[in-house]
Structure formats: structure tokens, C-alpha cells
């Protein structure tokens with residue numbers, strides 16, 4: 001999966017009403033349809049209620065799935081059962097979802113999701129044939145206490161099943177939705193730490209695992225982020241809700 005392929009993943013969070021979601025999906029699908037190179041893969045992750053209609057737009061406009069694909073923002077580990085309010089990975093796969101974000105810091109913090117629970121979700125996503133996008137990252141306090149590497153190692157050890165196959169997104173919690181991003185040096189250092197940890201704990205798959213950065217990514221610094229050695233893409237929250245801005249971020253990804 002790694003090599004030259006770059007990922008631009010949009011996390012729409014719980015920020016878009018239906019009408020806006022449909023317009024945004026149409027704009028992005030029109031842009032991606034015109035792209036002849038397929039070295040940049042765009043993935044959009046609407047909220048659960050919008051997945052079916054966004055999928056319909058992508059399939060009706062006949063967009064190649066290696067250009068624009070559909071992702072979800074979460075899944076529940078069980079295939080089915082009495083889990084009121086939850087959505088399984090199998091159900092997502094059934095409606096044409098191909099990627100799923102798991103372990104986003106908003107879920108780790110606001111829903112108290114543990115590394116172990118996240119690992120169960122990752123296994124269920126893989127069983128359902130989805131590509132999991134696992135978010136890891138330190139809080140501001142952990143960063144200030146010099147614990148970044150330790151936290152990243154705990155999250156990698158606890159959240160990933162053996163021979164993990166999927167995508168990792170490094171999202172420092174203090175950078176999400178704050179407009180603050182790490183310096184390029186700090187980002188380079190943490191990306192290298194994660195790559196080394198993956199090689200240590202996931203030796204069979206580490207070299208194939210794309211590593212993304214997420215946290216207040218905007219079009220004015222996305223090209224710099226892409227230029228960092230070892231960065232295979234970006235996970236974008238707020239800026240993915242404006243078609244023009246998100247398209248500029250897609251355009252800043254290097255094309256081979």
C-alpha cells in the first residue's frame with residue numbers, strides 16, 4: 001500500500017448537515033473525476049447518516065475508487081447484536097464504505113475508548129475488508145512532560161493487532177482543531193519515532209504501512225507537510241469541509 005501513493009483523508013466529524021454534505025461530495029467527486037493520475041487517493045469520511053447518499057454520488061458519477069473513496073468515522077467491534085446506537089464494520093462494508101477511522105482522539109477522550117477496545121475495532125474492520133485508519137498522538141500535557149515517544153509506543157502496542165495492515169495517522173491531540181501545528185522539525189522527529197516503533201512492533205508490515213499527519217492541516221502548509229520524509233498523507237478535519245480548501249490540499253500532494 002505504501003510506495004508513492006499519497007492519501008488525503010477528510011474527516012467531516014459531526015459538522016455537516018445533509019445538504020452541505022451532498023454539495024461537498026458532488027464538488028469533490030467532480031474534481032476527482034477529472035484527475036488522470038492516481039497517485040493521490042482522496043477519502044471522505046462523512047457522518048453515518050450521510051454515508052449512503054455520498055456513496056450514491058460517488059458511484060453514479062463513476063469515480064474510480066483509487067481516486068475517491070468513502071470512509072466512516074468509527075465502527076463497533078461486534079458484527080451484529082444488541083448494541084443500540086452502534087454500527088458494525090460489516091454494515092459499513094455492505095454499503096460501499098472502504099476505509100474507517102478508528103481511535104480518533106475525540107473518541108479516545110470523549111468516549112473513553114481504550115487501546116484494547118480500539119484494537120478490537122481494528123480487528124473487526126479488517127475482518128470486514130475495510131482499511132482501518134488508526135489515530136495515535138499525545139496530549140499537550142504528555143508532550144510537556146516529555147512523554148510523547150512513550151505514549152506513541154503504548155498506543156501502537158495496544159491498538160494494533162499483530163501483523164497490522166492499514167494506515168496510521170499521527171494526530172497530536174493539542175494540534176486538532178486548534179490551528180496550531182508542530183514545527184516541521186518536531187513533526188519529522190515524531191514521524192521517525194513512529195516509523196521506528198512500527199518496525200519494532202510490526203516488523204512484517206511496517207514498511208507497507210502508510211503514515212499520515214493530522215492536526216489543523218490547511219492548504220498553506222500542506223505542501224510542507226508532504227515534503228517531510230516518511231509522511232504518506234494527511235488527515236484533515238475542519239479544512240475538509242470546504243471544497244476549495246480541501247481541493248487545494250489534494251493538489252499540494254506530490255504526484256508521480
Ligand code: PEP
Nearest residue numbers: 176177214215216237238
Ligand atoms: C481530525 O479531526 O482528525 C483533525 C485533524 O481535525 P482538524 O484538521 O480540524 O485539526
